[in-house]
Amino acid sequence: MSLKFRIVVIVTIILLTNFAAAGFFMVKNARQAVVSEMESSTQLAKGLLINALPTLRFSNDLGERLTLIVDSVKDTRHIRAWFEDMHGQALIGHEKSSNFITIPDAPNWFIKIMKPEAVAFRRLITKGSKSYGYLVVEADPSDEITEVWRDVQVLFWLGSFFLVLIVGLIYMALRQGLKPLETLANALGKLEKGDFSARVEASVVKEVSPIQIRFNHMASVLEKTIAENHALAGNMLTVQESERRDLARELHDELGPCLFGIRVDLADIERIANEHLLTEVEQKVASVKAITNHIQSLVRKMLSRLRPMTLDDLGLADAIRDMIRNWRERQPEIDWEWDLVGDFSDLPDTLQVTVYRLVQECTTNCVRHAQAKHVKVEVRREKETLKVAVTDDGKGLSANVVRGFGLIGMGERVSALRGRIAFDTTEGRGLQVRVIIPLEEK
Numbered sequence: 001m002s003l004k005f006r007i008v009v010i011v012t013i014i015l016l017t018n019f020a021a022a023g024f025f026m027v028k029n030a031r032q033a034v035v036s037e038m039e040s041s042t043q044l045a046k047g048l049l050i051n052a053l054p055t056l057r058f059s060n061d062l063g064e065r066l067t068l069i070v071d072s073v074k075d076t077r078h079i080r081a082w083f084e085d086m087h088g089q090a091l092i093g094h095e096k097s098s099n100f101i102t103i104p105d106a107p108n109w110f111i112k113i114m115k116p117e118a119v120a121f122r123r124l125i126t127k128g129s130k131s132y133g134y135l136v137v138e139a140d141p142s143d144e145i146t147e148v149w150r151d152v153q154v155l156f157w158l159g160s161f162f163l164v165l166i167v168g169l170i171y172m173a174l175r176q177g178l179k180p181l182e183t184l185a186n187a188l189g190k191l192e193k194g195d196f197s198a199r200v201e202a203s204v205v206k207e208v209s210p211i212q213i214r215f216n217h218m219a220s221v222l223e224k225t226i227a228e229n230h231a232l233a234g235n236m237l238t239v240q241e242s243e244r245r246d247l248a249r250e251l252h253d254e255l256g257p258c259l260f261g262i263r264v265d266l267a268d269i270e271r272i273a274n275e276h277l278l279t280e281v282e283q284k285v286a287s288v289k290a291i292t293n294h295i296q297s298l299v300r301k302m303l304s305r306l307r308p309m310t311l312d313d314l315g316l317a318d319a320i321r322d323m324i325r326n327w328r329e330r331q332p333e334i335d336w337e338w339d340l341v342g343d344f345s346d347l348p349d350t351l352q353v354t355v356y357r358l359v360q361e362c363t364t365n366c367v368r369h370a371q372a373k374h375v376k377v378e379v380r381r382e383k384e385t386l387k388v389a390v391t392d393d394g395k396g397l398s399a400n401v402v403r404g405f406g407l408i409g410m411g412e413r414v415s416a417l418r419g420r421i422a423f424d425t426t427e428g429r430g431l432q433v434r435v436i437i438p439l440e441e442k
Helices: 005-060 062-074 108-114 142-192 209-275 279-305 311-315 317-331 347-370 405-416
Strands: 079-084 091-092 120-127 131-139 335-341 374-383 384-394 418-425 432-437
Touching: 005 108, 005 131, 062 335, 079 120, 079 311, 079 384, 108 120, 120 209, 142 209, 311 317, 317 335, 317 347, 317 374, 347 374, 347 384, 405 418, 405 432
Parallel strands: 335 374
Antiparallel strands: 079 091, 079 131, 120 131, 374 384, 384 432, 418 432
């Protein structure tokens, strides 16, 4: 549940509680006011009735006089008055039955809550020794209940309006106030993906502004540090490859001819020994030749590890093809495939060596660890990037496998060239190593 939704729910509950409490006390106070009003009106009508009854003795027309008394009492607010006979049959004041009993304009449940106990006054009317009936006065709270119900309706609609207004304003304020945090979260996501140029604009929210300032400073420091690390790593790779090239050239140019000269001299010694039948010398020469062959083999391996000579002699594309052909000869049970697209001749030397080493490391892993049956190498030069992908159908990488120095070294090489490397794998379904390296504009 989001913070905005939580706060809106809490505020809504508080407002509803306040409105409910206000409505409860409003109805409670209104009911007490209705009771007081009914008692007051009943007492007033009772006083008028008591004062008017003595005049009945001097009236020749009792019905006319009772009608006047009932009409005078009926004019009192919230009062119903009528005259009924000894059997309870209304005779005066009940001519219009539809208006005699009024019903409040309110729901039944509200009427039951508001309606007070009936307040009525009955007085027996007699003249001489004869009883004529009862003069009845009763409180009528209908008007009061209707007024209170209308007030409750007004309160309800006003409360609803302000509830929607307040909740809407709070939501808009929260949305605007939390928007910098969303921007900050997006910027952190960019940092997580390696985009250290991410920045956030200063917010008008005072509490969030220091966080944004510190974030921008942190991003700037990280960007500067990563740039320095890339430059340092790139320089280290350049120096490393330069040293390897020089060492390989010295081994090739100096040690190689020496070994070749030794082999030539040994061949002459062996020929002379054969002519003079010097068996022991022939045996010693054969031993020295075997040692020389072994040294030459070691030198070739060292040269290959220090600096792939085919890369200088053939170029990147042919060097990769030559590598894969060698793997095909040594591992014929694996189906090897390659797809090299573009011109790689003008690429920087460090970039060419890095791509060659990446392919070399990936294919070596395919042979040693993957147990693959099919390996495909793809190198594609595009307008602004160089893409490398090595895909196999081997056993893949499990989630808890610790990556070795080979994979870590590939990542460092790619990072030094400001590139990105990804390992797409599913355990038991192979591995694809994807590399994207940006090309510097000329």
